[in-house]
Every structure is written in structure tokens, then in C-alpha cells.
Amino acid sequence: MTTIDTFQTTCTLILSSLLSGVCYNDIINTFQKDVNSIKSIELKGSNISIIFHDHFTPLRIHQTRTSYRSTDMSVQVCLGEYVQIKSFHLTCNKCGVYSIIKFSTSEDVDNVFKNYSEIKEKIGTEKFCIKHYKKETETEKCLEVIIKNIHQDLIANSEFFEYFNSFGNIKNFNLSEINPKFNAKVLCLEYVEENDAKTLIEEVDGIDVFDCDMPLSASFVRKNATITMVNNTDNNRKGVENSSKNNNLFLY
Known part of the structure; x- marks a missing residue:
């Protein structure tokens, strides 16, 4: 069964490009572990809409059973309960799914770590991990x-x-x-x-x-430093450097 996830609502999982002949019982058998969480199933040609009683069951299925071809808005919905997201990028490979997220403030970063267990339960697998992300760059020479x-x-x-x-x-x-x-x-x-x-x-x-x-x-x-020439009383100039705090996290 080929599945492509599309979250039309926070509780609905869409299965598309299904093989001909797939019926209601096939879906029940496929998702037997989560059958008690299913509210209704709608068959529409080669597409099936599975509506759950909660959001996190289809999200977990989405994380473990579907092919990832688009940004996972459900991850953003989950994190949005705790923080303000400034930018979000999701990617995947054969090892799993990864998100690089930039938050609005350092307090948002702290909130993610404080609520790690809840977030893992909602959107993570056993290998779920959160760590600070810093883009690796070559050491700049001072020339x-x-x-x-x-x-x-x-x-x-x-x-x-x-x-x-x-x-x-x-x-x-x-x-x-x-x-x-x-x-x-x-x-x-x-x-x-x-x-x-x-x-x-x-x-x-x-x-x-x-x-x-x-x-x-x-x-x-220094490269990437903002230098402002400031006048002072002893006829010298001094450079004032400005910097910003990194509020990036790497989720995988």
C-alpha cells in the first residue's frame, strides 16, 4: 500500500494511490493497533480518509508509516503549543526525519527543553532527540x-x-x-x-x-562584525561590535 500523508484537519489522515480492491477491513487490519482511536473511515475511489478521535494518533502514524514529501505542518502545530516559531525546515533521509527550527526568543528554546518529554510523546519516536543547532563553518582567517x-x-x-x-x-x-x-x-x-x-x-x-x-x-x-566608529574625547576612534544570540535548535 502506497501512502501519501495530507493533514486536512488535525485529526484526519489521507491515504492516496491505494491499490484497487482495498476495503474497510483492510484498513482496520492495517491499523489494528490504533483501531480504538479511529472515529470514522471514508472510502473515495483510490483515496481513504481516516478520521481519529485525537490528533496525535494520526501524527504518530504519519511519522512511522508514510513517505515524507512535504513540510510536516503537524510538527509545527505541536510545537506551537509551547513556543513561537520564527522559521521551520523539515527534511528526511533513510535514517529518519529531521527539523531545523529557529525560535523567536531564547525563552522559547528553554520551553522546548522543559517540555521535552511531552513533545517526544506527541511527535517523537524512541530515538527522538533535541539539541542546539549551529551551522558548521570553516574557521575564518584574520587577515x-x-x-x-x-x-x-x-x-x-x-x-x-x-x-x-x-x-x-x-x-x-x-x-x-x-x-x-x-x-x-x-x-x-x-x-x-x-x-x-x-x-x-x-x-x-x-x-x-x-x-x-x-x-x-x-x-x-573581524568578519561578520558590525563596527561603528564612535568619537570620543581623546581624539581616538573605537569600534563597537554588535552580536546576536543563537536561537536555533535541531530536532531529530
């Missing part, structure tokens, strides 16, 4: 450096460039225009090798490299 408090009279000539190039091969190099409020410039550069960028920072950070009575401030520019 970009920002150098602040550069004297206003310094220009990006060959001598200036060669000084920084002496630490290693430079991929990108940009000296800003002077900011009249601070009488200073900012240099942004990117090295080919991470160790060269580290060496530069170790050598020049806090040092008056150009004998201008203006110690340089050197630091890495």
Missing part, C-alpha cells in the same frame, strides 16, 4: 587589519606602503582621507597570510612608528 591615529600629513606613497609591505604581501591597502575633527587618518589593509597580519599588530600597536607623537592603534577587523 584584515585596521590602524588608527595616523598623522594627517602622512600619505600613501611608496615609502609608506613599503613599510607595511615589509611585514608580508598585502592584498588590499586603503588610507582614508583626513578627518578634520581628529586630525588623523585610518589605514585599512589586508594581508595574504594571517601570521603577517598578527606580526604587524604586535609590532605597531601602541607604538609611535612615524615619530609624530601619535602612537598607532592596530587591531584585526
